[in-house]
Amino acid sequence: MESICPVVGPLVPPATITYLSNGVSGSLRLGLSCSLKSRSLCKSNRVFTESKNPEIDFSDPDWKTKFQQDFERRFNIPHLTDIFKDLQPIPSTFCLRSRTPVSEDFADGYPSDAKWHGYINNNDRVLLKVIHYSSPTSAGAECIGPGCTWVEQWVHRAGPREKIYFKPEKVNAAIVTCGGLCPGLNDVIRQIVITLEIYGVKNIVGIPFGYRGFTDKGIKEMPLTRKVVQNIHLSGGSLLGVSRGGPTTKEIVDSMEERGINMLFVLGGNGTHAGANAIHDEVRKRRMKVVVVGVPKTIDNDILLLDKTFGFDTAVEEAQRAINSAYIEAHSAYHGVGLVKLMGRSSGFIAMHASLSSGQVDICLIPEVPFHLHGPHGVLRHLKYLLDSKGSAVICVAEGAGQNLIQKTNAKDASGNMILGDIGVHIQQEIKKYFKEIGIPADVKYIDPTYMIRAVRANASDGILCTVLGQNAVHGAFAGYSGITVGICNTHYVYFPIPEVISYPKVVDPNSRMWHRCLTSTGQPDFI
Numbered sequence: 001m002e003s004i005c006p007v008v009g010p011l012v013p014p015a016t017i018t019y020l021s022n023g024v025s026g027s028l029r030l031g032l033s034c035s036l037k038s039r040s041l042c043k044s045n046r047v048f049t050e051s052k053n054p055e056i057d058f059s060d061p062d063w064k065t066k067f068q069q070d071f072e073r074r075f076n077i078p079h080l081t082d083i084f085k086d087l088q089p090i091p092s093t094f095c096l097r098s099r100t101p102v103s104e105d106f107a108d109g110y111p112s113d114a115k116w117h118g119y120i121n122n123n124d125r126v127l128l129k130v131i132h133y134s135s136p137t138s139a140g141a142e143c144i145g146p147g148c149t150w151v152e153q154w155v156h157r158a159g160p161r162e163k164i165y166f167k168p169e170k171v172n173a174a175i176v177t178c179g180g181l182c183p184g185l186n187d188v189i190r191q192i193v194i195t196l197e198i199y200g201v202k203n204i205v206g207i208p209f210g211y212r213g214f215t216d217k218g219i220k221e222m223p224l225t226r227k228v229v230q231n232i233h234l235s236g237g238s239l240l241g242v243s244r245g246g247p248t249t250k251e252i253v254d255s256m257e258e259r260g261i262n263m264l265f266v267l268g269g270n271g272t273h274a275g276a277n278a279i280h281d282e283v284r285k286r287r288m289k290v291v292v293v294g295v296p297k298t299i300d301n302d303i304l305l306l307d308k309t310f311g312f313d314t315a316v317e318e319a320q321r322a323i324n325s326a327y328i329e330a331h332s333a334y335h336g337v338g339l340v341k342l343m344g345r346s347s348g349f350i351a352m353h354a355s356l357s358s359g360q361v362d363i364c365l366i367p368e369v370p371f372h373l374h375g376p377h378g379v380l381r382h383l384k385y386l387l388d389s390k391g392s393a394v395i396c397v398a399e400g401a402g403q404n405l406i407q408k409t410n411a412k413d414a415s416g417n418m419i420l421g422d423i424g425v426h427i428q429q430e431i432k433k434y435f436k437e438i439g440i441p442a443d444v445k446y447i448d449p450t451y452m453i454r455a456v457r458a459n460a461s462d463g464i465l466c467t468v469l470g471q472n473a474v475h476g477a478f479a480g481y482s483g484i485t486v487g488i489c490n491t492h493y494v495y496f497p498i499p500e501v502i503s504y505p506k507v508v509d510p511n512s513r514m515w516h517r518c519l520t521s522t523g524q525p526d527f528i
């Protein structure tokens with residue numbers, strides 16, 4: 001079906017992302033495919049084969065039941081009793097008893113004090129997808145099967161359980177923070193320590209400088225208590241320090257065995273979680289009674305299925321300040337151009353949200369949406385139009401955007417992540433060159449606030465998110481779950497099996513309402 005594209009709509013060639021999950025591969029095509037000949041016509045041909053089960057046979061009348069069974073299997077969260085069949089739980093030492101409900105809350109009568117306890121039942125579930133798309137052409141539609149049939153997908157609810165699988169006095173807990181910095185790391189560390197102590201745990205240590213701290217000679221573990229962590233959330237960074245690269249899984253698990261660690265809390269992004277899952281597999285192989293629980297940390301917000309990761313809100317708020325400075329600089333100069341580069345290796349969430357919240361951005365460039373700098377539809381031509389019509393302009397670019405326009409470095413960091421070329425510097429140079437060539441003055445001010453943004457302390461909203469995630473990580477560990485991570489999903493807190501959230505990076509969907517809102521706000525055309 002052909003439809004009229006909004007004037008500012010994106011022209012995005014379909015991108016194919018191949019992912020691997022639980023050993024099953026599938027592919028996902030994103031984006032609107034628009035006619036390049038006519039900029040006003042586009043064909044919404046979004047094909048979303050989300051079932052990570054490419055062999056699904058939609059002509060089978062039972063496909064939905066089978067899909068749901070498969071989904072339940074995939075999102076099942078590993079438990080100590082999978083390995084130790086005879087393990088017996090004990091009543092929780094995390095007591096909620098004193099907080100009884102008031103009668104008005106229960107119109108049909110409420111459970112007696114003896115029955116009511118406020119714990120989470122192991123069978124409680126949270127709905128993963130809450131929109132019923134009536135058509136694959138609906139904005140942001142994620143369809144399973146033809147006609148976008150409604151398929152319920154439930155995931156495990158996070159929180160304290162009535163029965164626990166560790167005696168607190170036998171727990172040796174460790175916390176490690178890996179990857180890059182992110183606002184809120186200290187808040188999560190603090191809350192894990194406080195909650196462990198409430199359960200009655202006495203032995204808690206921090207492993208300094210990421211996974212390296214397990215093996216590097218000269219790095220000593222840091223004893224943690226409520227007293228030590230009481231005020232750490234008042235500053236940014238990580239009390240424990242972070243790092244990339246480091247030891248092998250085997251070396252980490254050897255070190256855990258030596259130290260007697262049986263509860264490991266891992267704060268980090270996709271790489272860190274891949275490591276955490278490998279540790280979980282290894283301890284199972286060695287039949288160690290150990291649980292590994294992750295808390296997703298990535299300022300880029302690129303972890304699948306979560307509403308957002310902690311630190312993201314703070315990053316957006318901080319990014320807005322940089323954008324505001326760019327705006328003031330640009331606005332105060334004759335033909336001023338403010339250019340701000342923000343983090344986002346493979347996804348443009350910070351750039352998109354900061355552009356939206358600031359309301360001061362004229363051009364937002366993200367990795368998910370290709371663009372040309374030169375040519376009749378290029379960024380530079382539009383910039384000239386903005387200087388002619390408005391007198392100044394602000395560009396916000398995500399670091400992973402337009403990597404096809406600059407020379408690849410082929411360099412990698414210690415964790416094997418590609419080191420990107422500097423798109424901010426490139427755009428700055430191209431703007432200067434372009435305006436010099438056409439003989440029009442342009443005063444370009446380039447701001448790269450990336451590390452300043454990452455180092456700030458969490459704002460109030462992230463502070464709360466960190467607190468809840470930290471508490472739920474401890475509840476999950478005591479409940480005997482391992483190889484899991486904790487997140488917020490449709491405003492509820494859930495546990496996911498790690499592989500499901502890291503099989504590929506979450507990216508901005510160019511067909512989503514949010515990206516369309518961003519385009520509406522900036523007023524930018526397509527740059528292709």
Ligand SMILES: Nc1ncnc2c1ncn2[C@@H]1O[C@H](COP(=O)(O)OP(=O)(O)OP(=O)(O)O)[C@@H](O)[C@H]1O
Nearest residue numbers: 178179180244245268269270271272274275298415
């Ligand atoms: N596939 C993997 N298997 C095991 N360990 C891994 C894997 N990928 C990365 N790691 C380890 O995880 C740690 C952190 O990885 P990485 O530097 O990629 O950061 P990250 O967790 O993705 O966070 P960020 O969002 O800041 O990039 C490193 O110590 C790295 O060695």
Ligand SMILES: O=P(O)(O)OC[C@H]1O[C@](O)(CO)[C@@H](O)[C@@H]1O
Nearest residue numbers: 179180298299300343344345413
């Ligand atoms: O320079 P570092 O410390 O390796 O971190 C930079 C990277 O970390 C990230 O913020 C992810 O945490 C990327 O967006 C960024 O490229």
Ligand SMILES: [Mg+2]
Nearest residue numbers: 179269270271
């Ligand atoms: Mg990463």
